[in-house]
Amino acid sequence: MPVGIRVVSGNSHKSLSRAISEQLGVPETSATITRFSDGEVMLQINENVRGSDVFVIQSTCTPVNENLMELLLMLDALKRASAGRITAVMPYYGYARQDRKVQPRVPISSKLVADLLTVAGANRLLTMDLHAGQIQGFFNIPVDHLYGSPVLFDYIRRCDYKDLVIVSPDAGGVERARNLAKRLKASIAIIDKRREIANVSQLMNVVGDVNGRDVVILDDMIDTAGTITQAAKALKEKGAMKVCAACTHAVLSGPAVERMNASAIEELIVTDTIPLDSKKEECPKLKVLSVAPLFAEAIKRIHEESSISSLFV
Numbered sequence: 499m500p501v502g503i504r505v506v507s508g509n510s511h512k513s514l515s516r517a518i519s520e521q522l523g524v525p526e527t528s529a530t531i532t533r534f535s536d537g538e539v540m541l542q543i544n545e546n547v548r549g550s551d552v553f554v555i556q557s558t559c560t561p562v563n564e565n566l567m568e569l570l571l572m573l574d575a576l577k578r579a580s581a582g583r584i585t586a587v588m589p590y591y592g593y594a595r596q597d598r599k600v601q602p603r604v605p606i607s608s609k610l611v612a613d614l615l616t617v618a619g620a621n622r623l624l625t626m627d628l629h630a631g632q633i634q635g636f637f638n639i640p641v642d643h644l645y646g647s648p649v650l651f652d653y654i655r656r657c658d659y660k661d662l663v664i665v666s667p668d669a670g671g672v673e674r675a676r677n678l679a680k681r682l683k684a685s686i687a688i689i690d691k692r693r694e695i696a697n698v699s700q701l702m703n704v705v706g707d708v709n710g711r712d713v714v715i716l717d718d719m720i721d722t723a724g725t726i727t728q729a730a731k732a733l734k735e736k737g738a739m740k741v742c743a744a745c746t747h748a749v750l751s752g753p754a755v756e757r758m759n760a761s762a763i764e765e766l767i768v769t770d771t772i773p774l775d776s777k778k779e780e781c782p783k784l785k786v787l788s789v790a791p792l793f794a795e796a797i798k799r800i801h802e803e804s805s806i807s808s809l810f811v
Contacts, residue, residue: 503801504547504581506572508556510565511773514589514790515555521794527552531568539567543575549582551801553624555793558592558611559772560751566592566611570618577619585800586620589771589789590747594629612636624796626771626789627718627746642806644796646746646769647678649787650716653767655682659712660739663687665704667717667729675716687713689729709737719747720768723754727761734762747771748784755780 504527507515519526528544554576556569569586576584596607608630615623616639623637626644634641654662662684666675668691679686687706715729720743730741741762748768750758758766758781766781768774769789778784792809799806 502549502551502582503797504545504550504552505797506543506547506552506554506576508554508565508568508572510557510559510568511555511589511770513773513775514557514770514788514793517788517790518555518587518794518797521790522797529572539564539571541568541571541575543572543579546579547576548580551583551585552576552581553585553587553797553800554620555587555589557590557772558588559590559749562592566614570614573615573618573620583621584619585622585624585797586615587793587797588623588625589793591625591628591633594633597630597633608633609636622800624793624800626769626793629718642796642800644789644792644806645810646718646771646789647674647681648810649769649789649792650744650746650767651678651681653785653787654678654714654744657742659714661685661711663706663708663711663713663738665689665706665708665713665715665729665733667691667715667725671717674718678716685711687733689715689725689732691725691728704732704736708733710739712740713738713742714767715741715743715763717743717745719749720745720754720766721749722752723750723757723761727757727763730762740764742767744768748774748777748786750774750777750781758783 503524505519505524506527531541554572558566593607593611623641627646664675664679664684665687666672667689675686690703720726726743742765743763744767746769766783767785769787
């Protein structure tokens with residue numbers, strides 16, 4: 499067991515926190531999180547953490563604001579308990595889509611969350627596949643940014659695909675698709691789309707040859723599944739054979755599961771940065787891969803002051 503490591507978990511994703519702790523060989527530090535009758539969060543760290551290297555594991559997924567508030571209060575409690583270093587481990591970083599002003603008089607919510615985490619007591623951030631990479635620059639503390647692609651790659655390369663094409667659902671994801679395609683020795687294609695309003699997209703064209711080939715649509719997150727299911731339809735119309743999809747963050751809110759079940763997508767490959775127990779029962783197409791070993795190794799390396807980037811070479 500690495501000496502000095504403490505793992506504290508919020509309520510957002512207990513199963514992932516337990517899996518990371520087991521990988522590390524470190525028992526979770528006991529914490530009590532309750533609510534006042536009006537909904538206020540009350541918590542207490544039940545063990546001595548003075549001088550410890552503490553990792554607080556909390557995905558800010560649904561309910562986003564509840565989980566974010568829990569995380570902020572845990573950071574504050576640990577800071578006031580004289581923890582040696584506090585790392586906020588956020589497998590899924592909520593509010594990452596609001597990273598700039600796209601209209602007048604709107605907040606830059608990603609920056610606000612970064613400020614809140616830092617003021618609350620975080621000395622470091624460990625996260626995975628930020629929706630916008632520039633969010634790392636919103637922090638004045640070190641940010642370790644992990645990628646879900648190695649986990650997805652290990653699974654996809656074992657699948658029996660015919661003449662595989664990795665498809666980016668928009669122009670912004672081309673680099674992500676190209677990197678995975680290069681590792682898989684596959685081709686790439688791009689969906690040209692226009693988004694008129696939030697969570698609603700209009701597909702325009704498929705750039706690239708998918709006729710008679712198997713395809714995997716790759717994205718960082720799937721929320722309402724409108725884009726991904728429309729992409730699957732467009733690819734089928736262009737002659738694609740087997741259509742699968744893969745992403746790191748399976749938000750799957752609103753009509754996502756219903757859309758996925760009715761779509762041409764045969765398999766949806768995701769990681770467990772967000773809890774998916776109920777979704778697995780509702781959507782038989784889901785294949786969930788664990789990121790616990792990757793996070794555990796990253797935590798170990800942070801504690802030992804060794805390289806994180808070498809994980810992705």
